[in-house]
Amino acid sequence: MSSEPMLSIDDVSVAFTDGGGLFDIFSDSETVRAVNDVSLTLGEQETLTLIGESGCGKSTLGKTAIGAQQPTSGTVRYRGQDIWKARNDAGSASIPFDEIRSALQIIHQDPGSALNPNQRLRTSLMIPLKQWYPDLSREERVERIHTLFEQVGMSPPDDYLNRYPHQLSGGETQRAVLVRALLLNPDVILADEAISALDVSLRVEMMDLMLELQELFQTSYLFISHDLSNARYIAEKSGGRIAVMYLGEIVEIGSVDEIMENPQHPYTKALQWATANLYDDGGDATFPLRKIDVPDPTDLPSGCHFHPRCPEAREVCQRQHPERIYIDDEETNYARCFRADEQHEYWNSPEITSGSSVDSS
């Protein structure tokens, strides 16, 4: 069992269909393909950072990875156990669904939402411990909470535990929410834009704290951010990988060096351009996209979904959808771009000139 990755996501898609009501037969229901055919693994104590523009499917993929969203197709496994089989057919599961759910925790985009505004922190934190560890005595629960508060630098704990959420600063709220996730000793924490609401000065502090605690608790992180500089910081410091999402797909996944120094996908290059302040030279002056607007996820472009915006798009990109082209022997890192394959017909395909059939509206 230990040779299995912590999480394996295989060919997962998630679609949301509007409607379903009585009168929907008279209206066009629209399907949003939020996640399209994604495969990835998350190892023990690994940090994987998902980046991409707003609406590209990061949260949906994250929730699917921790069993909070059922995929429309494909499988999500925790230590080899299919999460949804464990839920729907408990008898056949080697790991019970409840155990899986407590092993996979989330820190929400809005940290405050994880804490009941009408309860003191003490109560908010005791409740999940009581639910998941009914055998612990009250003293043991209190001790566990106190130890964690010390570990996240909220000391003395009683000063904080008597407070209501509105009596905490942004950074303290985020630490309290981290404590709440860690109380259950999870194997994976999904941190969904967990630091975005913090002041820039506090972001690095919070990322450092999360990585320190990762060693202590041997936790894996799925870290979601729209900000490439945060992604780079956490990936570099943890030795983790970065996955770049575009319109529901992972278009490139690799080590921080592969993504930052030698990106294969033109979209990864565009994200780097947008984060030009990362570079000493201030980045390239040429805007790296043919169009600014992201296509409608209910009406995805033909061929490569990025082709209407891609400065490198050729005729073949309008009609063929790129498969994953692996860039390592273990077949964990890949790019979905013909340019990553030196032998592909892309290289002999005519360039798209303005006025061609590509939508340039």
Ligand SMILES: Nc1ncnc2c1ncn2[C@@H]1O[C@H](COP(=O)(O)OP(=O)(O)OP(=O)(O)O)[C@@H](O)[C@H]1O
């Ligand atoms: N429950 C839902 N029902 C219908 N559509 C949804 C639902 N959840 C997400 N979507 C749609 O799926 C797409 C992906 O959304 P998602 O929140 O996963 O993206 P994101 O990259 O996390 O964006 P953001 O950074 O803005 O949160 C969007 O078009 C969104 O409107």
